[in-house]
Amino acid sequence: MILIHCPYCEEDRPEVEFTYGGEAHIARPLDPSALTDSEWEGYLYIRSNTRGLHAERWRHAHGCARFFNAVRDTVSDRFEVTYKTGEARPAKITQTGGAA
Amino acid sequence: MSGYRLSSGGRVDRSRALSFSFDGAGYQGFAGDTLASALVASGVTLFGRSFKYHRPRGLLATGVEEPNALVSVDRGPARVTPNVRAPQVSLHEGLVAESQNRWPSLKFDVVSINDRFSALFPAGFYNKTFMWPRSAWEKLYEPVIRRLAGLGDSPVTRDPDHYDATYAHCEVLVVGGGIAGIEAALEAAKMGSRVILIDEQDELGGAALADPALWSTLDALTAQLFAADNITVLTRTTAFGYYHQNFVGASQQLTDHLAPSEAQGPREKLWRIRAGEVVLAQGAIERPLVFNGNDVPGVMLASAGRTLALRYGVAVGRAVVIMAAHDSGWRDALALIEAGVHVAAIVDIRTVVPADLADAARAAGIALHLGSAITAVAGRHAVKGVTVAAGGTGPAHKIACDAVLMAGGWTPSVHLWSQAKGSLVWNEAWGTYLPGKPQEKCRVVGAGAGAWHFGSGAITSVLPNSLPVSRQKAFVDFQNDVKARDIQLAVQEGFRSIEHIKRYTTNGMATDQGKTSNLNALQIASGVLGRPVTEIGLTTFRPPYTPQTFGALMGHHKDALFQPVRKSVIDDWATAQGAVFENVANWRRARYFPKGGEDMDAAVARECRAVRQSVGIFDASTLGKIEVVGPDAAEFLNRMYTNPWKALQPGRCRYGLLLREDGFITDDGVSARMADDRFHLTTTTGGAPRVLGMMEDYLQTEWSDLDVWLTSTTEQWAVIALQGPRARDVIASLVGGIDLSPEAFPHMAVREGTIAGVPTRLFRVSFTGELGFEINVPASEGRKVWEAIFDAGQPYGITPYGTETMHVLRAEKGFIIVGQDTDGTMTPGDMGLDWAVGKKKPDFVGKRSLARPEMTRKGRKQFIGLLTEDPQELLEEGAQVVTNPDAPIPVPMIGHVTSSYHSATLGRTIALAVIADGRARIGETIFVPMADKVIRAKVTAPMFYDPEGSRLND
Amino acid sequence: MIEIAPLAIGATDLATGTAPHTGAVNGLSVSLSPAEPRVRLSLRAKDVGVLSAALGRALPERIGTQLDGIARLGPDEWHALLPEGSPVPAVSGQPLSVVDVTARSVGFTVEGPGAVAALIRGCPLDLANFAPGRATRTVFETVEIQLWAMAPDRFHVEVWRSFAPWLWHSIADGIV
The missing domain is CATH 2.40.30.110 (Aminomethyltransferase beta-barrel domains)
Structure with missing residues (x-):
């Protein structure tokens, strides 16, 4: 069981308190009706399925109950960084280069 | 010497004799013995039959690496534990153990015919032979093979034992309680850290237990250990898994070392340990040598011979031959002599050995055969002698002996290190992998890190012999019956990676996981392939390190505590009424209330008639409920649900249909507006957590600008559904502060007042098609209000009904149950619920998907x-x-x-x-x-x- | 044949204890007892000032801490455990949420030198470093709880009503 740093609680908490929420930074379109079917398909279904550093959503469901974002290495299962919902993906964590 | 028990020495308590039985015969041992040491002391050489060929097998080792001596320990009905290593079974009075994998008896095993035809059972035999016809696999081949190639039998009755579990936290976890581990623990404790030291044996000391010269040091160290108040010492505890971020799983045996009559409390305890740093002090495992006849009972590791003599006071034989490729075998020979065991000869594959060892051996009167190898072992159930040849192929001569000890060098125990993804570095000189760079905060100390004082040795694969390898009974993996020839064959047939060779030959599988065989297999494959060991790879080390009981892994989740079964506050009442229950999500709900021997159909028919004709009462408390509060509450619901919510007046209810963003129905329920900024939502029983999670997701991550909050109130309210034409009459006398008349309180309205003196949110809603109410009261008052209504309903023949009747009544009306009538691919249009979709709303969750051509085709x-x-x-x-x-x-x-x-x-x-x-x-x-x-x-x-x-x- | 279903059904026989269960865990004495009744409020607001003003009292600032019977569970969430009979503040039209959840949960007190040992049998937090003044949602095995550290060796556990019998017995199981 891994430990995950909750950016709201500001402490490392055990994995069993968390739930996974899929890829991060996929905002719901403000006006879905303006989207073509294929654009809507992209929003609904198409995910990067990254091998390596992946920005994803987690929820501290049995803690502060907040959704937040994390960059996790899908190969090693290591969390590089966690950050609050609404914050941009930290610039130093890149998809290919790891933490700079 | 009585039997093979030495007259003195060892750590057993000769004043406490213990009786035990093995395969029905009675034996005696001493307190401090293991089953293995006591049996060897009694002259037993035959411990089991091998997996495939049913060859007679004896003890190989005295520790966790033992591959052969797997026994079933019988502690009474339902308490038979199969596949236990005899050297890890602490002896207690009355211990009952049985050998395995033999029929009808260990000495005369019918299936050992396999061995006579072993040439027919090469590597990959099963894969090649039992391929066709396919249907025969299930019906014929597999059952027969399973019967023949068994390990122990699983118990078939329920485990009566009780297990415990805990989390634990420490700054430093030390795995292994030998001297290196104890020193590491003491050092960490001095820094004020919380330290946990775990060791799989019943006594701390590890290899030092077989080295009397170290006992005084050991005593001094353990005294310090127990004096420190920040060190937790767990003996009989095996660290079986090393997971991310220094999370280590360990199981502690609490009662198996005691006589069943003395065993109290949980049998095992699962430790889930989070450590700041892990120190692995697991030592090293001695490597067998691969030579013709190396599996005859009585051929064992030199370290086992040493441990039997020096820790348990038992001689492995009356005349011992050492087959060495490593200095440690010489040291063991000298120690045996000192303990009173006769060592007839040392055979060493090397032509040159350290002069001090050779001199000491000669002085002790041991015959030396340098540059030689054992080429054959006489005896079937016990060693009778060996044939030794110079260079393996030179002139042969025989030596009479009844035990052979193999000293093939040492393999650091890197299982946990590797589970934690620590890198391994090949050490050519020692012919082994050593720990390299850690991935976790972890270090290895002692022999596990290659820091040992055993001397040096030669790296060998198969010992030289004039017989071709294909005709030798030279075993690599004793437990899985893999011979040197099988590894060669696998390579000849084209397997190149050790991962493939392992699966083809089964080398390193089963309970053993290659503890004694991995390195020898690598050496042989390397030799045949003509490529360095490092290019062949290394099999993956996976948890568990040793087999674990399901009981330990389940911990306290057993019987009544297996999982929470949620009950409403009306459950006790329903039980008293003889209700039959069903599980819905984690809840249990009354399904029907049979009367006088009714079956379900009869009970449900009666309940349905009661509701249609008079009045029925139903516990709807398990419905999911969410309080939605805040200035933007209506706006939020308008975005979530398909239908419009902004115009709903306080005091009114609305049916809400919830889609996923893909347009498919995920939940529904009737919700009420309690005030401008407050709604009382209901969800399906099973959907409650999912719906709340989905709503929180949108609220937190998409619409965080809205001022609205969601609070689960599922368990705040008990919900009593009162349905039928007389429902109003029943509650009329109980309700306060609410005008119940149809004009003042129409269908799909909600009022606040009291019922039976308890504050209520009274809904006028119906899932039956009849006049009905859903009476929400604080759960703590639910039972009281239920009984008041039930009493008031007596003049009307009020009838309790369960989920089955609820289903029938709603089906008569065509009301859907999400998850039963829908399956995750149904749209509102599919279900005839277009009326519940707000056509004028610019957006709601799932709306865009409903416009896809697929959804309207x-x-x-x-x-x-x-x-x-x-x-x-x-x-x-x-x-x-x-x-x-x-x-x-x-x-x-x-x-x-x-x-x-x-x-x-x-x-x-x-x-x-x-x-x-x-x-x-x-x-x-x-x-x-x-x-x-x-x-x-x-x-x-x-x-x-x-x-x-x-x-x-x- | 091993019957699986009745094992789970057996849990329906469990009832939450009404009297203290005492004993020891790892040789350290501990008692598990029902906590006295409380008024429970779920308090929500983005702006702590708005909530604080509406309630007329100070609120704990740091997530995971408590102050005078109110714990801050998350950035916009507080939970109050107030003496029985405390009024539920009537507020409306403001950017906040007050919901009476008095009947939703029941409380247990786990007290004694073995309190931490009793709780870490199922709670994965490092409770030796969970000082009085801390309070958080967490889990005991598969069940969500709130854990309030009230004093050295004394914890208050909140659990949703329907999980209470299982939780009571799961904790009590280790206290022998």
């Missing part, structure tokens, strides 16, 4: 009713619907039955179904083919009772 399944031509024929839920049962196979299926019941109200059966273009088929006859017949049914609208809804509004 012709041919989608639609929700309809089915009436069988025979009114008593009950369709099966899930049955497929076809238009032409005589069509050639595969018959095109147009849909399936989702709900089907006997309707007492209608005096016939009814069903609901989803079928392609269902609404256009109303009036048509369709067919439901069953195994023995084809059922004809007419398609109808999904509404069988009171289609005008007049009863609702009474």
Whole structure:
């Protein structure tokens, strides 16, 4: 069981308190009706399925109950960084280069 | 010497004799013995039969690496533990153990015929032979192979034992309680850290227990250990798994070392340890040598011979031959001599050994055969002698002996290190992998890190012999019956990676996981391939390090504590009424209330009639409930649900339909506006956590600008559904502060007041089609209010009903149950719920998906009713619907039955179904083919009772 | 044949204890007892000032801490455990949420030198470093709880009503 740093609680908490929420930074379109079917398909279904550093959503469901974002290495299962919902993906964590 | 017990020495307590039995024969040992040491002391050489060839096998080792001596320990009915290593079974009075994998007896085993024909069972034999015909695998090959190639038998009755579990936290976890581990623990404790030290044996000391010169040091160290108040020492505890971020799983044996009559409390305890740093002090495992006859009972590791003599005071034989490739075998020989064991000869594959060792051995009167190898071992159930040849192929001569000790060098125990993804570095000189760079905060100390004082040795694969390898019984993996020849064969057949060789030969599998065989297999493969070991790879080390009981892994989740079963506050009342229950999500709910021997159909028919004709009472407390509060509450619900919410007046209710963003129905429920900024939502019983999570997701991550908050109130409210034409009459005398008249309190309204003196949110809603109320009261008052209503309902014949009646009544009205009539691919249009979709709303969750061509195309399944031509024929839920049962196979299926019941109200059966273009088929006859017949049914609208809804509004 | 279903059904016989259960865990004495009744409020607001003003009292600032019977569970969430009979503040039209959840949960007190040992049998937090003044949602095995550290060796456990019998017995199981 891994430990995950909750950016709201500001402490490392055990994995069993968390739930996974899929890829991060996929905002719901403000006006879905303006989207073509294929654009809507992209929003609904198409995910990067990254091998390596992946920005994803987690929820501290049995803690502060907040959704937040994390960059996790899908190969090693290591969390590089966690950050609050609404914050941009930290610039130093890149998809290919790891933490700079 | 009595039997093989030395007259002195060892750590056993000769003043405490213990009786035990093995395969039905009685033996005696001493306190401090293991089953293995006590049996060897009694002259037993034969411990078991091998997995594939059923060859007779003896003890190989005295520790966790033992591959052969697997026994079943019988602690009474349902308490038989198979596949326990005899050297890890602490002896206690009355211990009962049995050998395994033999029939009818260990000495005479019928299946050992396999061994005579072992040339027919090469590597990959099973894969090659039992391939065809395919159907024979399940019926013939597998059952027979399973019977022949068994390890122990699993118990078939329920485990009566009780298990414990805990989390634990420490700054430093030390795995291994030898001297290196104890020193590491003491050092960490001095820094003020919380330290946990775990060791799998019943006594700390590790290898030092077989080295009397270290005992005083050991005593001094353990005294310090127990004096420190920040060190937790766990003996009889095995660290079986090393997971991310220094999370280590360990199981502690609490009672297996005690006589059953003395065993109290949990049998084992699961430790889930989070450590700041892990120190691995697991030591090293001695490597067997691969030579012809190396599996005859009596051939064992030199370290085992040493441990038997020096720790347990037992001689492995009366005349011992050492087969060495490493200095440590010489040291062991000298130690044995000192302990009073006769060592007849040392055979060493090396031509040159350290002069001090050779001199000491000669001085002790041991015959030396340098540059030589054992080429054959005489004896079947016990060693009778060995043949030794110079260089393996030179002139041979025989040596009489009854035990052979192998000293093939040492393999650091890197299992846990590797589980934690620490890198391994090949050490050519020692012919082994050593820990390299850690991935976790972890370090290895002692022999596990290669820091040992055993001297040096030669790296060998198969010992030289004039016989070709293919004709030698030279075993690499004793447990899985893998010979040197099998590894060679695998390579010849084209397997190059050790991962493939492992699976083809089964080397390093099963309970053993290659503890004694991995390195020898690598060396042999390397030799045949002509490539360095490092290019062949290394098999992956996976948890568990040793087999674990399911009980330990389950911890306290057993019997009544297996999992929480949620009960409403009315459950006790229903139990007292003789209700039959069913599980719905994690809840248990009353399904029906049989009276006087009624079956379910009879009870449900009676309950249904009561609701339609007078009044029924139903516990709806498990419905999910969410309080939505804040200035933007209506705006939020408007975005979530398909229908409009902003215009809903306080005091009114609305049916809400919830889609996923993909447009499919995920939940529904009736919700009420309690105030401008406050709603009382309901969800399905099973959907409550999912819906709350989904709403929180949108609120937190998409619409964080809204000022609205969600609070689960599922368990705040007990919900009493009172349904039927007399419902109002029943509560009239109990309700305070609410005008119950139809004009003042219409269908789909909510009022706050009191009932039986308890504050209530009173909903006028119906899931039955009758006049009805759902009475919400604080859960703590639920039972009291329920009983008050039940009493008040007596003049009306108030009838408690369960979920089955609820299902029938709603089906008569065609009300859907999400998850039963829908399956995650149904749209509001499919279910005939277009009326619940706000056409003018610019957006809601799922709206955009409803506009996809797929969602509106012709041919989608639609929700309809089915009436069988025979009114008593009950369709099966899930049955497929076809238009032409005589069509050639595969018959095109147009849909399936989702709900089907006997309707007492209608005096016939009814069903609901989803079928392609269902609404256009109303009036048509369709067919439901069953195994023995084809059922004809007419398609109808999904509404069988009171289609005008007049009863609702009474 | 091993019957699986009745094992789970057996849990329905469990009832939450009404009297203290005492004993020891790892040789350290501990008692598990029903906590006295409380008024429970779920308090929500983005702006702590708005909530604080509406309630007329100070609120704990740091997530995971408590102050005078109110714990801050998350950035916009507080939970109050107030003496029985405390009024539920009537507030409306403001950017906040007050919901009476008095009947939703029941409380247990786990007290004694073995309190931490009793709780870490199922709670994965490092409770030796969970000082008085801390309070958080967490889990005991598969069940969500709130854990309030009230004093050295004394914890208050909140659990939803329907999980209480299982939780009571799961904790009590280790206290022998």
